[in-house]
Every structure is written in structure tokens, then in C-alpha cells.
Amino acid sequence: MESQELRNVGLKVTTPRLKILSLLEKSTEKHMTAETIYRLLSTGGEVIGLATVYRALAQFEAAGLITRHQFEGGQTVFELERGPHHDHIVCVRCGRVEEFYDKIIEERQRVISEKLGFTLSDHALTLYGECTPNCPKSHSA
Amino acid sequence: MESQELRNVGLKVTTPRLKILSLLEKSTEKHMTAETIYRLLSTGGEVIGLATVYRALAQFEAAGLITRHQFEGGQTVFELERGPHHDHIVCVRCGRVEEFYDKIIEERQRVISEKLGFTLSDHALTLYGECTPNCPKSHSA
């Protein structure tokens, strides 16, 4: 039950929050914009405000339930925090997103921030490229 | 003379473009938002439109004269392309930006994208943290 997840992080259990959380859990698409979530729920017959979606996502992020990614080109997507940390590679043509994790890079980041006197709290690494030579040009998340 | 730089990249030499370019070259602050550039020039008595600043920056970026960085929190900054490539570490409290370059990370990125079948065209790596335990809370670029 998603209710427990909400209680665990100190958030009141409400209908909109449950709807959003369960959509994120069920959806095949791992990375969704606030708009997309709003649209999917609305199309599904739910009555929900866009502001509520943004509010809930911000809270989920603060609680560590989801992660926010700001890719170039202005698209901001949210992703359920399931497994361990990972970074992304985004196709600049079709928008496809793949994930990867590299121990060596993670390690280097720690070393670098330490050397510069920073207390590392977060990082954003995104690679951009073309996924295949004949990649389908458009894509909607 | 900055005029030559503009001609080299096929851009017409105009007053606003020269002003922006020379501000970027003279300023001690390496990373500036479009707003900041606009404000600095306006305060300096120049008559320039904000739209012109955005247009020029986009053209400079396309021409490879400057680089655009989208840091978290929505701030987009521009930086003159001087030396070789580097990444950034940003203080989440005061906004201070330091630069670094790590051969190993760069290398790993190539390997990873190759393994995933992508043709790497760009990447964005930004670390976030606190620069010192007693960091001055605010900062304006």
C-alpha cells in the first residue's frame, strides 16, 4: 500500500497524493513531467489540479521518494526512487532516456569535491547524444 | 578586437554583440545569467533590449564562443569559452561556482555511452554541495 510510504515520510495520506504515487509506480514510463502526470490522471477521469501535482512532486522529492531531473532543453522530469542511484543518457533526437551507474565516476566526484573543500550533497550527470544512427526523430514522454 | 571573433564565426559585427562579448571578457564573474548581463549593460548606461541579449547569447553559443550551463534551481548561466572543457561544482547556499576537470570521468563517459550504443555529443556534470561550513548565505551573480 502506498499509504504507508506516505506516512513513513510524514506526509498526510490524501487522495491526490496516492493517485500520483501509484501512477508513478504503475507507469511503464519511468521519467515523467508534471504536465504528463496531470494529463494522465485527468484523462483517466480523476479531478486533480495541476498545482496539486506540482506540490505533491515537490514534497515527494523533499522526502526522497522521487528524484527530479532537469535535462537540457528545459524539460524537467520526475522519477520514482527505486533501486540505487544512477545517472542518465538522453537522446537529443528522440528524447529516449537510458540509465547507467559508474562506480569510478561516483568515486571521482567524491574525491574532487573533497579536494575543493566542498561538502557534496548532490550531483547531476547527464550525457547527451544520438541513440542510434536511424533514431526516430520525435518522442513524447 | 572582439570584432574579429564575431567575423570568424560568421556573425555580423554590431554594437550590442560587441558590448555583450566584451562584458563577458572583462567581467571578473565568469558565469552570468542573461538578466545579469542585461542589467550590467543597462546600468552602465547602454541602451540594449533584453531580447537582444538572449538572441546574442544563443548565437554565441551556437557559434561555440560561449557555453550555456543549466544549474539546478532554474538558473541558466553563460560562460566564455576560454580554456579547455571543464565541469562545475556549485554551492547550494551561496551560489559560488568552482570549476574542475577530471580526465578519468571524461574517459568513463566515453566508454559508457559507447557501451550503450550512443554517439556522445555533449554532457553536463554538476556537483552540488556546501563550499564551507560557514558559507555566506546569499550571493548575486
Added chain:
DNA sequence: AATCAAATGAGAATGACTCTCATCATAAGT
């Protein structure tokens, strides 16, 4: 069931950026 703080939806407001368009300046040709 009663209470009250917190959450919600709707729409207004904001902020960053882009577009439109009438005017103006630069580079090319004379």
C-alpha cells in the same frame, strides 16, 4: 461525530524566455 490544521482546485500571478514588428545599422556594391 466534532474540530481544526493541513491540503486541495481554480485561476491569477510570476519569471524566464521568445516572438512580432516597425525602425535602424551594417556590409556589399557602386
Added chain:
DNA sequence: ACTTATGATGAGAGTCATTCTCATTTGATT
């Protein structure tokens, strides 16, 4: 240098994502 046409400019309107405001509703606690 002078003219011209092409491209650039400034001002303000427009757009898009996100946040705020506020009257109303809901959920947790009693």
C-alpha cells in the same frame, strides 16, 4: 563615400512552466 537590401535591434506582447492566493474541502485527532 553613397545607396541599398538584408539582417539586427528595442519594445512590448505573448508563451510556457511553475508558484501563489484563497475560498473550500478533507483527513487525523479527539
